[in-house]
Amino acid sequence: MIVDPTTLRPIVNVDGQTCFGCGVHNPVGLHMEFYTDDRQVYSFLSIPAAMAGWDQTAHGGIVSTILDEIMGWSVIYLLRKIGVTKTMTVTFLKPVQVEQPLTVIGSIEEIVSEREVLVNGVLHGEDGAVYATSRATFVPMSAKTAVRLKVMSSPYLERFLPVLEQDWAT
Template sequence: MTTEQEMVHIEKLKGYGCFACGTANPIGLNMEFYRNGDAVCSEITLSKQYEGWENMAHGGIVSTLLDEIMSWTVMYFKRSFVVTRKMDIKYIKPVPIDTPLIVSGKLGRQVQEPKIEVSGQIRNRAGNLLVRSKGEFVMVPEDKLSTVSGALKQDILQLFRNFS
């Protein structure tokens, strides 16, 4: 677990419906983010509504946590819109529900512009590794986002400017 001195809160958009991080999605995960050195992290406790097998988080929810943390890692450090190209996940131990978890992501190498590799992991508070992932993400320039509304684009660009 990190200490308050190491944590730098990362602002996120308010009022949007993203399942993983949106504040306007009543069934979403509402992930919060902070920077800790060269990592973007999120602390979360999954409730029973995200259960797969008894007392274990559903694998799709676990995958969502990792996809989101890796996406935010690129967005934060590269100040860029991003989409997932591919993702590989290794489930090492069951991810328990009703237990605090630490989800983290780190940038990897720039594959070939605009692609970048990112790694992610989920640990329990004791530091035990439960799941790890690697992903390849594509940074998308603002002018290529034809399906994103102008208001959302502007909100995201303002968010990037606010990142410390």
């Protein structure tokens, strides 16, 4: 086991969110939930069979989405900023099978500047092996800037602000 989930705290998301990666109300989404140990962000999931590429192997775009999502939530939780992906590299090491328990871990590698953060993601299989890794440059921004740049609407921001402002220490 990579990490004991009972040692982690859940990160609360927004009810009613329809994000493909983490939206509970997206009927075809991944429904990712997030947890933390205050150093990294974790998610535990399995990829539905409908998201296969070849036979029972998960589509590479879905694996990339999972890694992008964990890195995005690493920016949200660890930096308390909205973040958008600027560049992303994925290294596929082993085929990821659908309907297999997975652990994905995100972490901040380096805060390069106010406008650039390097973030890492690692996808582990149930056997603990590393199946894929990612490295991305994210552009962190305030909630106000996210609205101005149309990353999110004002009504959506109002619903999402509690996620950024929640008391992480509890």
